[in-house]
Amino acid sequence: MTDLRYPLHAAAREGRHDDLKSLLLCGLHDVNEATFELVRPLHEACFCGQYECAALLIEHGANVNLSNIDGGTALCDACCNGNLKIIELLLNSGANVNPPFLMTTPVHEAVFRDNWKCLELLSKHGALLDKNDCHYGTPLHVAAYKGYIKSAEALLKAGASPNVSKTHQTPLHEAARSQDLPLVHMLLEHGADVYARDSQGCTARQLVPCSTSLCKLYLQEWERTPKTLRFHCRMVIRRAVDVKKLKCPMQLNLPKILVRFLQFE
Known part of the structure; x- marks a missing residue:
């Protein structure tokens, strides 16, 4: 259903390029008009993967760095969707790859949806990979918590640290808790500290719930072997x-x- 209060937003969200163009040319609508949650038409186009609408909005002066009420920019929304063309469009149009944030970052948003190709693109443009969000920690914490091995690999290869902690908990603690052996192996190979302790004084091995788990045995062997x-x-x-x-x-x-x-x- 078309939103009569915000016709630009609706056209951008639904990919109605011609209607969006007509609305912009009539001169009655601000290309950066915000809803009560500070969502702009460009946010809608990027979140829904509407490349042509996003390009049209930018052509008509949309500010690529405006944030919504949670601090998310159009780049965050594009990373949610995973559309690489839109991400490149935004970055080439001056989008800040490391915007000031309240809740999350573009890198976090990409990891939440396991959009690992987006991570490679963001890292090439200088994205900071070790920032903590207000919930999970670093993007690598998110990948470990979700079990997204492709995203974890992309982050580690791009230089993300496996030892940045969130309340003394590292990505290795997250992976061990879920007994994700391939992810545990990858983190250790990339330098994760097997002896690091969380806020309760536990190492990753001590967080593995099953005493006979292959994951626990692997961590134990890693601790003992030079x-x-x-x-x-x-x-x-x-x-x-x-x-x-x-x-x-x-x-x-x-x-x-x-x-x-x-x-x-």
Whole structure:
């Protein structure tokens, strides 16, 4: 049903490009008009994946960095939808990849929907990957809590730290609690601290609910076994280089074999 109070919003949300264009050209509507929740037409177009409407709104002067009542920008909404074309459009139109936020960030929104390709794009544009939101923690916490291994992999390869904590809880604690062995393995391989303790003084192993779980046994073995020189070399080099540039090794002047090693390939 068309919203008579906010015709621009309705047209943008429903992908009615021609109607939206007519409304913008008639001069009676503000392209940045806000609802009582500070939602703009551009937010609607991005959240619903309406690329042509989003492009039209920007062409007519829509502010790409205005936020809604929760602090979410159009880029946050585009990351919810996962439309890479809209995300690129926003970034190329001046959208802040690290906007001031109240509840969440574009990176968090992408992880919530397991839109891991969005994460790769955001990281290439300089997104901060280790910011805590007000609920889960960092985007990597979200990926661990949800069991989204593709998103976790994209974050780790882009340089997200596995040891940033939220109230002393790390992503490894989240993965261990759900006994997600592949995710636990990935976090440990990327340098997660197996000895880190949460606010109750528990390590990840102690949070595994089943005493005979393969996940608990794996964590126990990881605690007891000294790490190889190969493992330590990879960690030291990854800390020394800008891992965001590993997708473009020419920027780092590194041999391809070393890049593959650093990217766990």
